[in-house]
Structures are given as C-alpha cells and as structure tokens.
Amino acid sequence: MRRFEFRLASVLSWRQLQLEMEQARLESLFAELRRIGARLAGLEAEKNACARAVLGREAVAGAELSALEEYLKHAARRRDALLAESAACERRIAEQRRRVLEAERNTRLLERLKERRLAEWRSGNDRELEALATESFLAHWTRES
Numbered sequence: 396m397r398r399f400e401f402r403l404a405s406v407l408s409w410r411q412l413q414l415e416m417e418q419a420r421l422e423s424l425f426a427e428l429r430r431i432g433a434r435l436a437g438l439e440a441e442k443n444a445c446a447r448a449v450l451g452r453e454a455v456a457g458a459e460l461s462a463l464e465e466y467l468k469h470a471a472r473r474r475d476a477l478l479a480e481s482a483a484c485e486r487r488i489a490e491q492r493r494r495v496l497e498a499e500r501n502t503r504l505l506e507r508l509k510e511r512r513l514a515e516w517r518s519g520n521d522r523e524l525e526a527l528a529t530e531s532f533l534a535h536w537t538r539e540s
Contacts, residue, residue: 396523399516407505414498421491424484431481435474442470 401407449455449463 396520399513401509401512403505403508407502407509410498410502410505414495414502417491417495417498421488421495424488424491428481428484428488431477431484435477435481438470438473438477442467 445463445466449459
C-alpha cells in the first residue's frame with residue numbers, strides 16, 4: 396500500500412507561510428497604531444500639565460501666557476499630525492486585513508482540497524485492504540477444501 400501524498404503540499408506550505416507573514420504585518424500595524432495612540436495621550440498629558448503649571452499660579456506674566464499660547468498652538472499642530480498619521484495607519488490596517496482574509500481564503504481552499512484527497516485516499520486504501528482480506532480468506536478457504 397502506498398502512503399498518502401498531497402501533490403500540492405509545497406503550495407499549501409507556501410500559502411501557510413504567506414498567511415503567517417500577512418498576519419505578522421497586521422500585528423505590526425496594530426502595534427504602530429498603539430504607539431501613535433500613546434504619543435497622542437502623552438502629548439495631551441504634557442499639554443494639560445503645562446497649562447496647569449502656568450495657569451495654576453496667582454500671578455502670571457504676559458510673556459508666560461504668550462509662550463503658553465504658542466505651545467498650545469504647536470501642540471494642536473502636533474496633535475493634528477498624529478491624528479493624520481493614525482488615520483493613515485488605520486487605512487493601512489484595513490488594507491492589510493483584506494490581504495490577511497485573502498491569504499486565509501487561499502490557505503483554507505488548499506486545506507479543504509487536501510482533506511478531500513485524503514478522504515479519497517482512505518476510501519481507496521480501505522477498498523484495497525478489503526480486497527486483500529477477501530483474497531486471503533479465499534486462498535485460505537481453498538487450501539482447506
């Protein structure tokens with residue numbers, strides 16, 4: 396009896412590797428989005444701390460208020476840039492999710508084909524074993540007769 400051999404095993408292996416690489420890229424994009432979120436949160440905390448430090452005192456000089464205003468403008472520009480970066484990252488995530496789904500679909504297709512071929516092989520193997528058992532029984536029976 397011959398053993399089961401899936402002729403597309405190397406293709407299936409390649410598809411599985413491709414799927415793993417696409418999933419790793421997606422995880423990398425999620426990590427990038429988390430870093431952007433952390434930078435946004437840090438910027439917001441820094442902005443609030445500066446505002447509290449200047450406005451929390453009783454006497455505030457005009458130069459300090461002017462400097463705070465400039466800093467808040469800078470922080471707003473930086474926040475807008477980070478939000479744009481975040482939106483671009485989310486678009487890349489959406490595209491990468493599409494790639495992961497496509498890679499999963501391709502992999503599942505080959506896995507189902509392998510399962511079908513294996514079921515066919517088992518069925519043929521079972522028929523072959525049954526035929527051998529029948530021949531063995533008949534040979535044994537004829538010898539005893």
